Amino acid sequence: MGKSPSVGVLHEDDCDEVKFFEKPRKNLQSDDENVDGRPGWLPDGWIMEVYCDDDGTIYRYYICPLSGTTFTTKSEVLDYLFSEMDQCFLESKNHAVGSNLTRTHEWLPKGWLVEIRAGGDNMDKMYKFYVYPPNRVRLFSKDDVLIYIKEMKISGFDTDGQCNTNTQENILAILEFNPEGLPQGWVKEVVFRKTNTGKIRRDRHYTDPIKNYVFHTKRSAALYVETGKVTIRAFVQKTSVHEMYSFEKFTHLHESLWKRLELGGTNQLRTRLSKLRKLSLKEEILSDEQGSTSAEDCNSDNSDTAHGAGQNKVSHLASTTVKRPRGRPPKQGNARK
Structure with a gap:
């Protein structure tokens, strides 16, 4: 069989001793500060809210009066202060x-x-x-x-x-x-x-x-x-x-x-621009076609003139061209005989 837990009865003289041991436990839980007391490092104007949970845990919240930002630890508050964000709120x-x-x-x-x-x-x-x-x-x-x-x-x-x-x-x-x-x-x-x-x-x-x-x-x-x-x-x-x-x-x-x-x-703008662009493109194509047609006519006339001049030049060259016999020329000795 397991041992049953021992039960002791406290006398009235022992109550003071129990209370004596409870005091330092309370101080340790409140981080060497009073539960509702305001810490000395918290700037003036800041709001501190203290809440006690059912299990006895104490929660503290530190609220900036300018921005309304809430912090839960001393280090967060100091980091916020050193970052000069309060100054940003004041400037704003x-x-x-x-x-x-x-x-x-x-x-x-x-x-x-x-x-x-x-x-x-x-x-x-x-x-x-x-x-x-x-x-x-x-x-x-x-x-x-x-x-x-x-x-x-x-x-x-x-x-x-x-x-x-x-x-x-x-x-x-x-x-x-x-x-x-x-x-x-x-x-x-x-x-x-x-x-x-x-x-x-x-x-x-x-x-x-x-x-x-x-x-x-x-x-x-x-x-x-x-x-x-x-x-x-x-x-x-x-x-x-x-x-x-x-x-x-x-x-x-x-x-x-x-x-x-x-x-x-x-x-609407795209439809309008599309019509204008199509019309402009059509006019441009017609203009190019007219230009190409006139250029072709001009080139045709010039080619005919050039062709006629070329034929005359060829005929002139043909009249002055000396025809040479094919093959080797005959030897001079045989020619004398």
Whole structure:
């Protein structure tokens, strides 16, 4: 039979001894710090959250007040501080104030988007609208938006028939300011393009307000914010969104946007160009045929003249040609006999 575990009864005098051994165990679990106490190495303004699991395990989370990034260890916090990423957030926040596009749209409530459309008699202008997708509201000016927010009244607008808002054919871009998950000042731009098959393609661009880097995904933009690493597909536009869309109501279409419209009319344009090219090619062929015909006639006349002159020259040569007998000439001795 196996030995049964021994059971002992503690007297009241032994309780102090048990408590004495529990104290250092608590200190070891809290890494020589109080469970709820704030560590001295944590910068001012940072948030520390402490959670205790059912098994007694203590979890600490350190949150940056600027970026909202959460860390779980002291080394992660110090690495983040030494990488000066907080400075990047401060620059981004300060630059947002100086950015024309962001500053001029600070009044726009959360959830509203800016819609850019092409218009004009020759599609040489671009129009700006303010859109609230949940209620399918589209307004034409800042005053109209403020009236709608205050009175829930939709103001009518008139573009004199210069811009059609009942189709997606002329949408150039949709802008969202300060997208979720990125610092203040960032702009999300959904670029509308038409493919060769006539379908609409939407490309998402996330623009950094400091260096105007453009990223294709929010994940790559967030990676740049956290680490400063620029992905391979990132690029810098010659004309940033802050410069291109800083206008009210309408303005002349920017030259860099013409390509989006050219793709829109690809099928019609190709048909038209095909007809023109065929007509031009036909005219060119006819012109070549006429030229070749006249050249042949001229060559024919010249050849006849040359042929006649050649015959005369041959006949003249024939009249002056001396015929020689074939074979060996006779010997002189035999000739004397």
